[in-house]
Amino acid sequence: MMKNRRITMKEPFLLGKNNNILYIDHWRQKFNILAGFSTRNGGVSESPYNSFNFGFHVDDNPAYVLRNREILAKELNVPLNSWVLADQIHGNNVEVVDDSDCGKGSYKLNDAIRNTDGLITNKSNILIAALFADCVPLFFLAKKNLTFAISHAGWKGTVGNIAAKTIQAFQNQSIPLEEIEVVIGPSICGQCYEVSEQVIKHVPDTYSSVYSRLDSSYFLNLKELNYAQLIEAGIQSSNIYVSKYCTAHDSQFFSHRRDDNKTGRMIGFITSQNR
Template sequence: MEPFVKQMQEGQPVLFMIASWMRQFSDLTAGFTSRHGGVSESPYASLNGGLHVKDRDNHVIRNRQLLAQALGQPFEAFTYAEQVHSNEVIVIGKQEKGLGRNSREEAIQAKDAFITNEQGTVLCAQFADCVPLFFYDPVNRAVGLAHAGWKGTVLNISMATISAMTHTFGSLPEHIHAVIGPSIGACCYEVDETVAGRVREVLSDVKASTLSNKQILRGLKSGKFMLNLQELNRILIEQAGILSSHIEVTQLCTSCRTDEFFSHRKEGGVTGRMIAWIGLT
C-alpha cells in the first residue's frame, strides 16, 4: 500500500502525508510537499522550498511559512540545513531549532541527516529526485530524517542515522519505523559505470542476494544502468536492524510525476525543491 496520501485543502499547499503514521502516532507530523500551492513563479512554480535554486528568497520563505500554517505548527519550529550529499548526522536540540528557515547563512552547514527528541521541533530536508528517509522511534519518542542521493546512499546514511538515534536516544532498531519517500525511481534513474561500481561494492558488503542485485541495478545495452535507489535504501535500512514489517516504501517517482513533484533530472536542473518534514508535535 502506498504510504503517502495526497492532502488537498482550498487555499493551502498540496501535501503528501505518511498516512499510516498519522493514524498510529498522534504526536507526530511527517510528510512531503508537492510542487503546488505556493507563490513562486516559473520555473519554480509554485511551492518551491529551496533557497539555493535562484528563486526569489521572499517567495521561498513564504512557501515555507505556508507549509507551517498548513500543518498548524509555528514557523519558528522548522529547521533546515545546507545539504552536501554526505552521511553526516546532527542532533537537533533547542539551540538548533528553527535554524535556516529564513536564510542559507543561518542554516546548519554541511549535514544531510538530522535527529531529535525535542518536542515542537520540525526537521526539514529538500529534495528534487534524491530519496527522503523518515525514521520514528515511538518508544523513546525520537525522530530522524535523511537526504539520500546516490552518494549518501553508498555512504550508508541510513545506517549513520539509525546508529545516531541508538547512541543518542537509546533507540533500538527493532523499535524504529522507517518510510522511504518519493524520489526518482528505477524506471527513470539512469547512471554510469562510476555510480554502478560504487553500488556493486555496497551490495557486496551487505551480501545482497542475486535477485536483489538484479532489482537494484539493471544493465542497458548502452553500457549504462538503471538504478533502484529506493530499494537499495530499503535493503540498507533492513541490514541496520529495522524490521521489514516496519519499513514502508513509496511507489511515487518524481521524474514520472512532474505533474506533482519537481525533478532535477527531468527538468534539466532548473526547478524547485520539495520539503520532507518530520516532527514531534
C-alpha cells in the same frame, strides 16, 4: 535484498485536504506524528519553480521561497522559528538537534546546520526538514519515545549508507532497533534514474540486484538500495514502508533529472503534534 512486493504494498502517503502535501497517514493516526512531503502545487513561485518551491539555493526569488515556507507553516500550525534544516552536501553526516537549533536554515540558507544531510531529535517542539528533487527522503520514528529523524539520500549519501548512519544515531540514544519504523518517500525510480559506470562502481557488489544495465548505461534503484541497507542495519522488514511515487514520472513533483536541473525543491518534514 528488497522484494518487489515492498514496492507494491499500500502507499504510506495520503494527500492532505489542501491537495498540496502528502502525509504519512498511519504515523499521524497512531502516534500523533506529523510527517509529510510537499508537491509542487499550492505556492507562489513562478516558472520554472512554480509554484511550491522550498529551496533558497535555486535561482528562485527568495521572497517567494520564504512565502512558500510561511504557507506551509500555517497549514501545519508549526511556526518557522521552530523549523530546523541542514545545508545538505550529499554526504552521510547525521546531527542531533535540540531547542538551541530552532530557526536554523528556516529563513535563509547560510545559517543551516553545516555539512549535514540527516537530522534527529526527541524534542516535540521542533520540526526537522530536508529538501528534495529526486533524491530519496528517509523518515524515521522510534514509536515508544517519539524520537524522529529525516535524512536526504542522493546517490552519494546512499552509497555512504546514510540510512545506517541514521539508525546508529538512534542506537546512540539506547533505542532498540525493533522500535524504529522507516518510511522511504517519493523519489526517482529505477526506470528513470540513468547513471554512469562511475556511479555504479560505488555500489557494493552485494547490492548488484538494485541496478540493471542497458548498453553502456545503468539504471539504479535508490529506493531498493536504501531498503536493503536498512535491513542490513537491523530494521525489521515489517517496519519499513516504501512510497510508490516517482518524482520523475509524476508531474506533481519537481524533478532535477526530468526538468534538466532547472527546477524547485520539495520539502520533507517531521514533527510531533504533542506540542
